[in-house]
Amino acid sequence: MSRSDASMWVGVVSLFPEMFEALTRQGVTGRAVDKGQIALEFWNPRDYATDRHRTVDDRPYGGGPGMLMKVDTLRSAIHDARERAEDATGQRPKVIYLSPQGRQLDQRGAQELAEGPPLVVVAGRYEGIDERVVEADIDEEWSIGDYVLSGGELPAMVLIDAAARLVPGVLGHQDSAVEDSFNDGLLDCPHYTRPEVIDGRRVPDVLLSGHHGAIRRWRLKQSLGRTWLRRPDLLEGRTLDAEQQALLKEFIEEYVP
Numbered sequence: 438m439s440r441s442d443a444s445m446w447v448g449v450v451s452l453f454p455e456m457f458e459a460l461t462r463q464g465v466t467g468r469a470v471d472k473g474q475i476a477l478e479f480w481n482p483r484d485y486a487t488d489r490h491r492t493v494d495d496r497p498y499g500g501g502p503g504m505l506m507k508v509d510t511l512r513s514a515i516h517d518a519r520e521r522a523e524d525a526t527g528q529r530p531k532v533i534y535l536s537p538q539g540r541q542l543d544q545r546g547a548q549e550l551a552e553g554p555p556l557v558v559v560a561g562r563y564e565g566i567d568e569r570v571v572e573a574d575i576d577e578e579w580s581i582g583d584y585v586l587s588g589g590e591l592p593a594m595v596l597i598d599a600a601a602r603l604v605p606g607v608l609g610h611q612d613s614a615v616e617d618s619f620n621d622g623l624l625d626c627p628h629y630t631r632p633e634v635i636d637g638r639r640v641p642d643v644l645l646s647g648h649h650g651a652i653r654r655w656r657l658k659q660s661l662g663r664t665w666l667r668r669p670d671l672l673e674g675r676t677l678d679a680e681q682q683a684l685l686k687e688f689i690e691e692y693v694p
């Protein structure tokens with residue numbers, strides 16, 4: 438098959454590739470796939486099973502509940518995905534495994550992944566995969582949070598979506614990625630649209646004023662204030678410029694719990 442011109446190439450190793458239609462057929466990522474900005478290709482370990490029952494799981498040494506992904510079918514799928522990544526992009530891929538033991542994904546991590554080499558994302562099922570496969574075939578383990586899900590597919594889609602949005606040209610107008618919450622590390626400001634009044638609650642006048650400078654400052658003040666109220670940890674170790682300090686001071690002085 439031919440070289441890929443996609444800005445972001447992702448190979449997915451999963452027993453349930455159809456789950457990824459949420460990414461490939463919908464919304465921003467769906468359009469980016471249609472436009473060839475993002476390439477998503479799939480390898481299913483079950484396609485490498487040679488026994489009559491097409492076995493893809495195996496019992497854990499040492500006993501205990503649950504199963505692990507069968508080593509040979511999993512490794513064959515990862516190997517083929519890696520080989521295709523190199524053929525399609527001319528670059529060696531970064532092979533990522535989603536598990537609660539991984540590096541926690543945040544916006545900075547998503548940015549790093551978006552800017553990095555092509556990805557092969559391995560979605561585990563059952564109780565996970567053999568540690569020797571992690572050592573031999575996985576480059577980085579990532580987690581989307583401190584909770585256990587029934588498979589790595591949803592975390593894989595979260596990771597791919599978070600990174601894909603940051604690929605230049607994928608979002609409608611680029612600055613929407615910039616203004617997105619967690620961009621420049623602050624929480625998002627409140628948003629409003631029609632109608633002007635809902636249950637007696639009005640849209641803040643500044644947003645109807647047409648004064649773009651005042652609107653920008655209001656939004657920045659709200660982002661700073663919300664971050665101070667809801668996620669003060671995000672403000673730790675962060676220097677605010679003079680305008681930001683003044684706006685946060687104003688917010689705090691006006692704040693009535």
Ligand SMILES: NC(=O)c1ccc(NCc2ccccc2)nc1
Binds near residue numbers: 536563586
């Ligand atoms: N928090 C996460 O990112 C995450 C990733 C995968 C997952 N479930 C699949 C799995 C379970 C146990 C061991 C390895 C993989 N649940 C949560």
